[in-house]
Amino acid sequence: MLTLAKDMMNNAKKLDPMPAPKGTAGTRIRAALKLLDEGAVDFADGKADTRDQASASLELTRMISAHQRALHELMLCAKEYAEAECVPELLRVANEINKVRNSVKALPNKLGEREAADLMLLLSGDSCLGALHRAVAAGDVEVLVCALLTAGSATLKFETWCATESAKLAASAPGVLYDDDEPSEIESGILRVAQTALATRSVSTTERVRSFIDAWQSLAKEFSTNKWNAAIDAVVGYNKELIRATIANDFDATERAFNATHDEVDAFVAWCDACRARLAKDLRPQTSAHAAGQELHVSSNAGVIELASLAFHTLEKYRDNAKDPNVGIRHVASSENSNRGSKVERSGRRARGRKARNLGANDALHS
Secondary structure, three states, X not given: OHHHHHHHHHHHHHOOOOOOXXXXXXXXXXXXXXXXXXXXXXXXXXXXXXXXXXXXXXXXXXXXXXXXXXXXXXXXXXXXXXXXXXXXXXXXXXXXXXXXXXXXXXXXXXXXXXXXHXXXXXXXXXXXXXXXXXXXXXXXXXXXXXXXXXXXHHHHHHHHHHHHHHHHHHHOOOOEEEEOOEEEEOOOOHHHHHHHHHHHHHHHHHHHHHHHHHOOHHHHHHHHHHHHHHHHHHHHHHHHHHHHHHHOOOHHHHXXXXXXXXXXXXXXXXXXXXXXXXXXXXXXXXXOHHHHHHHOOOOOOOXXXXXXXXXXXXXXXXXXXXXOOOXXXXXXXXXXXXXXXXXOOOOOOOOOOOOOOOOOHHHHHHO
């Protein structure tokens, strides 16, 4: 009977609320959330001292662990407030628990965010797009090739990084994560979600890169067109000298101007050959994009191989037409055709425009 009475008294005591926990709810919540800062590095914050060394998969798993620790502390806090029937404090803690849970679910969406932004910044910066403009302006094939290789290799590096991090996530323990030798439970599907998010980031970023680089096609064409037009301008000047020398019956000046026109055309053809050889050496546009991309360590998805191929074939067209008596440099220069750069694109058509009346200079130039 005495034992039964004691059990009845203990059960009756359980009906009374427990004493309220020490400290305010705000203080206890801040202590729990501090674990997020102490136990993890935010892989989207761009801190210079961690971003180049830390693995995104490791950062993700550490952040998940930190969130789960914070959730554990908040759940204990909520239990104490529930036993003490402190309803306002319990509601406040429950609200923080929901926030942390939602934050955990959103963590995989940040994977690759920083790396993708860095890639696009590189492509739009001085080493890629800026270099292309300089190459077109100066007719510098070395700068052109360097810009394309930089863009292609940077894209490949991003794709490789995504694949590597995805493999690390796949190799992570499915149920328990150890951080600082202390096990903490993690949500079972969070790493699979992270893999999917990373794959989506890789595909979407590559598509964005391809669209961005495809817009450079006009620059690939202008690389040859500017040089072609410069050669025409030079020959126009020599034609004028030829006319003046002919009128003045200056045989030596006539011969110099005549030879200069041919030298200018030969120089343009030689420039085209040198550029084609340089492109063929480093970017091999004549091979398949996939095979070249693998061999040259540039992304086959970025579009730089296709861009190099476009520049290569445009150079080839201008070179083949340079000495053509119907559409070549000397013909365009003698006719003073204003639509010079499009002449190669309309290969086979005769140039339009006013024929220069230069006392037989045309015949001499084309003989």
